[in-house]
Amino acid sequence: METLQYFLYGFSVALQPINLFYCFLGVLAGSLVGVLPAIGPVAAVALLLPTTFHMNPISAIILLVGVNYGAMYGGSTTAILLNVPGETASVITCLDGHPMALQGRAGPALGIAAFGSFIAGSLGVVGLMFFAPVLGRAALRLGPPEYFALMIMSLTMVSYMARGSMIKALMMASWGLIFSTVGMDLISTKLRLTFTLLYLEEGMHIIPMTIGLFGLREVFDNFQTTFKGEILKVKIKNLLPTLQDWKDSIFPILRCGAFGFSMGILPGISPSVPTFISYGIEKKLSKHPEKFGTGVIEGVAGPEACNNAASMGMQVPLFSLGIPTNTMNTMLLAALMIWGMNPGPRFIQTSPDLFWGLIASMYIGNMLLLVINLPLIPLWVKVLKIPPVLLNVLILLFCIIGVYSINRDMPDVYVLMIFGAVGFLGKKLGYEGAPLILAFILGQRIEIALRQSLIMSDGSFSIFLTRPLSAVFIVITLAITISAIIGTVRAKIKVIESDEDF
């Protein structure tokens, strides 16, 4: 009953004209970002962050979260029509979506992608509405040792899920921890690692770092490659799926939606991981698995539902524990911190207007996406015809202007350039930016939790093992690390064996 009251209150917040406008703007921008292969949702949110500085935090978070789930919708359009996924979570949609388009069924493919996303996204919001407050209340019992262990576990999981080697991801996380110590120590008020530079005294600025690592890096990446997708020259008709299409798709939508949501709650999982797994599950459950990959509608409906539900599930640990589990949520946490908020177990209680307003806006946003996306598909196809070079030049300018306009301070732009170059070269060498940013954001909280824990235990590290919940988190962290080491050793042995075979 209490949840329902809060939920209705959330609608009164989300339906305010200004919030409704930003919700619309967010999902529209997200769809555009999802459509454009030149820019991903993380880079888009990084770019939008500076513009939200002067906005009311509720409108701002509605806008940024709208970009996130809007991109999940938009990504399917390019995957189906061009065989080019707008973002990674739509990679799997290409497998059946594009063959469907080639068979002249682009309309139903796009239609079921939109409906599937809507149904699963809405169910995901229901899940978020019930899970986040429960987890938040449970988290109130966590003390500094548990929080420390939980944050270390999240960091390790995100590093484990990094696409490259785990050692490299952990190295990036170490950089992030070091950067988080720059500036004034909150406890002793001593200056640390400032190298007598005035700019560093207030700490490293998150915006130039994130825009550099994710936005500028993507621009450099796009400049060195040319976009080779070819727009399908077929007429898109019959966007509404037939009764048979619905019969084939509804259970995959519900199954993949539930699976995506539950996977999304786990730390370190990006929406693409459950999407890939859900496709495999659907193929196994199908009566005609051999047809998967040739253009079956359930191969589009399931994964599209899954990626939207996963992006909803990912909000649970962010709002209940204050711990981001992937890069996108790291951005959202950064945004909340910039606006002076401190997400954690008390967040839902202390900021009900923001949390419930956001939940209600997600319902509205999902409906808006359904309404605007199907009629806008011809426009998205036209947008794809914009020369990629022009688009890149514009994104580059947005990166620079966005960073400069925060403080009108050139050192911010220098930091942007440095992190852009680091992000670009790092990606080429297999170093991911996400562990660095996550460690940077969590760094200060990890340090405080560590210091408080050590004071509590009079200097004994055993406190992390003697408290049950903390011990569980530490054991999981160790298990992840050991499994990564075993995996690396096995891979090395395989290489040596294959070398010997030659």
Add this chain to the structure above:
Amino acid sequence: MDGDRISGLFGFLFGVFIIRDGVRLDIGGFHQPGPGLFVLLGGVFLAIFSALILLQSILAKTITTDSETRGGIENPWVIVFIFMGLVIYVLIFEWLGFIITTFLLVTFLLRLLEQKKWWNILLTAGVITLSTFIIFNVFLKSGLPKGILGVFH
């Protein structure tokens, strides 16, 4: 691989440097940690992981675990030129002002990346510069620098 060796070595040396700084800052005791303890731990982790990467790159003939994520730089000189252009842009940004520097940068980028006629490039650069200036400076009041054009204000 050279990239791994360079990044591993750089990380290791920086980690050692951070450890030294952490110790200087006062690490305190475990019962009452000082401001340098976390800095020291960050440095230790950085040094350890960097050393592992360095060691791996020296010992391994081929590194297979992260080969999937790698892609060589397709047009390395294009990226070098773009980056140099950006460095110059940033250095003269406040002095010459947004309009002139951005017009020059966009012209340079379009000339480098698209082999189109000069009039086409100059016109596109002009449209992009003015439209971004109007959006950000006039509507969003971003306070972009006027530079030497400020004398006409």
